[in-house]
Each structure stands twice: as structure tokens, then as C-alpha cells.
Amino acid sequence: MRFLICASLSLIISTSAASAADLTGDQIKEKLIGHTLKWKAEKYKVSGVTKYNADGTATSNMDGKPEVAGTWRIKGNNLCDKFGKQKESCTTRIDQIDDKVFYLEPYQAVSIIVD
Template sequence: MLTFAKYALFGVAFLFTSEASFAANLTANEIKTEVIGKKWKWNKGKYYGTIRFNKSGSINVTTNTNIKKDRGTWKIKGNKMCTSYNKIRGGKERCDTYSKKGKKILASDGGVLSR
């Protein structure tokens, strides 16, 4: 049986680990500064490719799927970046938050951008 001290120690360790694991979400201005206008490598699970979020609001993306290449658009809504593509996701818009961990940008959908 665990004693109160063991529970307390476990709780503190969990809290410390949890806070260290989560990066703060980027603001709208930080998304524009950190992500927009740059070419990135992206990956999400077994999928990967390259993506460029152009300052004009357009997106060029390559994938390792049967789509190969696609174009789309991005826009900022609050502190989220919303994207839609001609083919990917059937053209449906999705909005994600982004955070920075080292040199990588992490999307709330599990995608990772790296350079």
C-alpha cells in the first residue's frame, strides 16, 4: 500500500514532467514569424514531405502519398493557423495551434515541421 508521501512524490514528479513536456502555443504573430515564408520538411506518423507557407497566403506541399503534390491556402484565426488544400482532406479547412520545441514546430494534430 502506498503511503501519503509516495503519492505526494508521484504527484510532484508527474507535475514537473508534464510542465516540461508541453511547450506554450505560438501566438498569431509568432506563427507568422516562425512558420510563414519558409520551406519546411513535415512528417506525421508514416507520412512526410515538404511544405512552404507563402507570405501571399498560398501553400505548396509535397507528400509521400498518392497525391504527391498539392496547393492550398492558409489564414490565421486567433492563435491558430487554418489550412485547406485542393486535394488533401477533400478540401476541408482545419485549424491547428502550433508550438515550438527546439528548432521544430509542433502542430496540434501531431504533425511536425523541421528545417
């Protein structure tokens, strides 16, 4: 029984990894910019909603706290953003899971397009 559960989990993980596609900088702009993203970051145990606007501005609301204004930019194949007085933070990889679901490293965050 234990072997069957482990084998099933391995199959799910490998299937998810195989179906994920790393995005380029141009693809990040095309697929994420201009949309509202609902996200949850397992690494930091936080969740929220962020919108990256085409003009390089962004807004974010984390765990029901007041909305914070920020900026974003593409650096290579990474999305970088800065909100409030925080230092700029950049992804190291964005995987597209399906049309509306994305996985962002190093945050261990799953983002879903909600608009």
C-alpha cells in the same frame, strides 16, 4: 529497473512540455510563414514538405505524391490551410520546441524548418 525507466520517461515528457511555448497568431506568421517545413503526422501516419508563402498561398507534397497548391490563413492563434479539394483544416495549438522545431495539434505532427 522498471521504475527507473518510467521515471526517466516522465522526466523527458515533462521537460519537453515545460520547454514548449504555445504560439500566438502573430508568432506563427513570424516563425513559420515563408519557410519550408518538413513534417511527420503521427496521427495520420503521413509525412511531407509544406511551404506557406507570405501572400497566403501554400504548396505541399505528401509522401512523395505530386505537389498540391493551396492557401493558408491565421484564425486567432491557429494556422488554417486548404489544399486541392480538401476542406479547410486548422491547428488547435502550435508549440515551439526550439528555434526550428514545432509541434502541431491536433495532427500530432512535428515540423522542422529546413530552409
